[in-house]
Amino acid sequence: SLSISVSISPSGEIVEGRSVNLTCRSDANPPVQNYTWFKGTSSVGKGETYTMKKISSVDSGEYKCRSSNEHGEKLSEALTLNVLYPPKSVSVSISPSGETEGSSVNLTCSSDANPPVQNYTWFKEGGSSPVGSGHSYRAPQRGSYYCEAQNEYGSQKSAAVPVKGVIDGKHITAALHITLVLNGDQYTASPLIRHPLTRQDFVKQPG
Template identity: 60%
Template sequence: MLMLIRMTPLPLISLLMIYGVSSADWGVSYSHSHICALKDSSVIMSCTYTYPTGHQIKTVFWTKNTVKGVEPPDLSEDPEYSQRLQYLGDKQQNCTIRLSHVTQKDEHTYCFRFTTNKGGIWLGYPGVSLTVKDDPDLQVESPERVTEGDSVRLTCKSSCTLTDRATFIWYRNSQPLTERRDTNNQLLLQSVRREDAGRYSCALHGHTYISPDVHLNVMYAPKSISASISPSGEIVEGDSVTLICSSDSNPPAEINWFKGGTFVGSGRIYSISKISSDHSGEYKCKSRNQHGEKYSDTVTLNVMYPPRNVSVSINGSVEIVEGDSVTLICSSDSNPPALNFSWFKEDESSAVGSGQSFSALQSGRFYCEAHNQHGSQRSDIVTVTEDRENQTKKLI
């Protein structure tokens, strides 16, 4: 005679054995022992079951909150579930169900129960525990850093089970990416650019909850390199000057300065105090990080200074025939070049001539003075003598 087989919700499963049948032949397996779902969504509880060969399934149904010694109710006959519960399984192995429009009232532990034609009864304990939440509790998963040109995939994850119809909305810096609304939970950025860097978050269409921000850090080689000089106006010898290198890069770049092809300093700011004419020239900066390097265009440092090294020379032969004039030339080193020259005869307060050249018609001691807007300097004294015996004038 066959005996009744019944699974009861005890910590240790008890089974009244049928002669020649092992308890290992009976069982219910759930894909998930706990499911978290959003309010008003549909939940699928995937399930399979086994039983001994030779048995045929007589009845199948799902129940909830089983109590020892109490006949479990069939949820399909419960008015609160009958319109929302759909059995997707069969009477062979599949016992999956769909529960629609779930609310917090549906937070229970659900179990599958079946009977066979030979008196076997099995209850799949402990079953599936269902939690229902108002908000999706979203989190964005993203790589901490990417390099410009890479493809990046951001994933919006929820602690609750979402339906296949769930639609995600993505935000960058709190602004919606309207072109990125999709039915999957991933945001793909192909050939990422530095403009793609920022704070990303996601939301579920129809819900007000927005995930916490995740920062996407896009690394790239230096670009937009430029060099500038401060002050930008005229620079005079003795001034203090600052050269500034601007560079757009991530991570921040190492900056080196070059005058011509010679390294002269490092750092975004290169300062020169009490500048001299020797500092004049073309400067450029080089910006470098682990992703590449780039040079700026050159900037010209033009240092102004007053005349110096002023000297007098004679134009032509030193031997001059008596009666002729001697042409003296005034030379100087200055920036800008001296354009004003004055000639003086020793012991005379007034100038005896102007211009870079001066014709000395008589003997005497002369000097010149060169001028630009930054100052003036006089030359050493030169002596024009007349040799009456040889009838010549000479410059001493």
């Protein structure tokens, strides 16, 4: 019976950015006239050898070769391509978002990587030393935080995410009557205010 096989070169780990060749071989008699390559059910190429230059994560999947001559055609067994790549699309989500009352906020780092991320490291913008590690981090104070995701093929940093309204794990509140005089006009702050004061905390008084 007709045999058909698929091989890959170079052999071993397939890392993003490299060039990969898939080769289809058949012992058909008369010889094969056409080779067609499929990824899943989609046709992706023709010829005995299918070359992918600068392979990327989207090229992962199952590949088959179909050989045909004047007597018929045959489909090969599937060859699975598992492309390895460093972390990408690293991002930070914050919960709860916006102002928080009386507690720290939870930051979560997400990333697309193969193999999965091995280490998550957290930094506060403006500082060089890590402030935490792990998939999630509880931010104890206001500022902008970002994470760095790493696996054995590389690392990537997220954009910084601002954390507002938290000071050492809790809001500082004050029951004070604060009056501000500006250009002869008198402004009074709300009796219960959060630190630090902003322009919105003051209400202009009549007269």
